[in-house]
Amino acid sequence: MSKKDTIFGALLFLICLLLLNETRNFYSPPDTAAGPALWPRIILGLLAALSLALMYAGYKNTPKKQQESQAAGAAAGSRDSLAKRLFGLTPGNKRVLAAMFATMVFLLLFQPLGFIISITAYFLVVTYILEPTKKPKQIGLRIIQALALTAFIYMVFGKGLSVRLPAGIIPVTWLL
């Protein structure tokens, strides 16, 4: 955890430097006491200083914390720690990564495929990530739930709030 803090602090410090450099390009009207660069420079200066403090704090706390986590890992011997040792990921981490990936794909396909296909598919994928199943009855139930949710989204957002939901590859006339 503390090692992560050191890395994060270093990354943040670099970003601050880059953004501070960017403020040099900001236009500042003549005779203005407070141009557009002043406030960001103050904030970024403070953030850069605190990033260094975070790096230092992380560095100072690392050895003890690492010992603790190694000891805890050896004592636990659970499936989680085995998975962690083999792949560096717990089942929870894997679910999160899978959900993030599914969400990225959803963002990419939302407009080209349209809301009906993308919402239905996203629901099915995400429920599978949470609770994998091969039982036809359960899959059927989830398909019904996904379609009902899509219809509900259409009624609430599309009809109720007049949001322009992308029709995608399904002709718009089908929805009218």
Next chain:
Amino acid sequence: MGFLDGLLMVFQLHNLVLLVLGVILGIIVGAIPGLTATLAISLLLPFTFSLEASTALIMLIGIYVGGIYGGSITAILLRTPGTPAAAATSLDGYPLMQKGEGGRALGIATSASFFGGQISCIFLIFLSPFISNFAIKFSSAEYFALAIFGLTIIFSVSGKYLLKGVIAGLIGLVINTVGFDVIVAYPRFTFGIRSLMIGFPLLPAIIGLFALSELLRLFEAGVSNDDTIHDNVGRILPRWSDLFHLKWVFLKSSLIGTFIGALPGAGANIASFVAYSECKRTSKTPELFGKGIIDGVAAPEAANNAVTGGALIPMLTLGVPGDAVTAVLLGALTIQGLQPGPLLFRDNPGIINSIFASAIVGNFVMLFIGLFLAKAIAKIAIMKKTTLIPIIAIFSMIGAYAAESSLAHMKIAVIFGIGGYVLEQMDFPLAPIALSIVLGSLAENSFRAALIRSSGDWRIFFHSAISIAFLAIAAGSVFFALRNQYKASKQSSGGVGL
């Protein structure tokens, strides 16, 4: 007369329906373990866009009131507080449930929440005009001092990770500088990306930070569906004898909650535990606390709902949110094109009166729903997570998309969600980011306006007593937070506190 106008507005059929709907939705989301009142408001914010400002705020106040109360239902019936604010309620609520007196505990919790909410509304209605009349005379230098005072709330909402909380707050302030600068209209940190010209829109940022990041945490936790509601809940309607016995507990806890709610940085979570401890300390039977005593349910519930009215006082009168929930509510006002603070009282008295009236009526609605539908709501709250999580994820993303039918907004929500989750995994609190995003514009604009007015003379921030007072309080709270952090890190291991 003004308040009566507000009441008349709330009792218009469409407003009343939306208030009731808001309270119900708030209670349901609040009752679902893991989902907070902040998430409830963030999630339901998109539904208020197409509504008139007053109608939208009436609904949002309903969600707020219901969201804070809802946590108590599952705290009592399942020993799983729906919100952190209801954690203290489960200490005695669940033992009462085990004794077969779950209904009695629910009835007391509902009555206490109602009482606390109403007491705090009375303070809200009578104190707010005085504070706003005082604040209306503020100049830009005083507004800057006020914003700095507001930003020091970060020190109190950061918990034990002070350094990380302050870093999170500064990240929020940097995020806030992206886009057109208000004074000379120069695009900052846009790197040629057109959609960044107007900066990061508030709604997708809030949905991402508080809804999507929370969902990722739920993904990590996985699903377990072993929660069941027992049928031996019993009668929920409270007995007069219980209410009479608890009258001083109700009053004292309501006052504690209102006071703590009005303090920046101290929210419902703190209020409920303070009220619980105070009730136990002054009780004639302190040994019964934790074993199932109705006083232990009444105190935290009166206090956490009293926070609602108390927290609205600085938010409405000064434009300073006290915690994450009020930061989101403040964002909702901004999204509706309203500027929270003293000018809101001068320019939009109708909105203010409808907020006051909706808080009062919302508490009545909450009382009714709590007494008659609590068990049904608890059954909804333990709905299978496998179904619930995807539904919330889809609603969050479509909600972010809905305001402007913009895919870019949906992407922003996802980026903030993933960013928020990663930061939380590294023990960075998220509330400071929201507070900074909301208060950042006020701080920067008043800072620069004051400097331009004084031709760059920084002494302008120390010219007025009000400005000095705000800055002194801000400096004091920073000092005490640092001192406490230093003491805590010295006590623990001698390591450097983060």
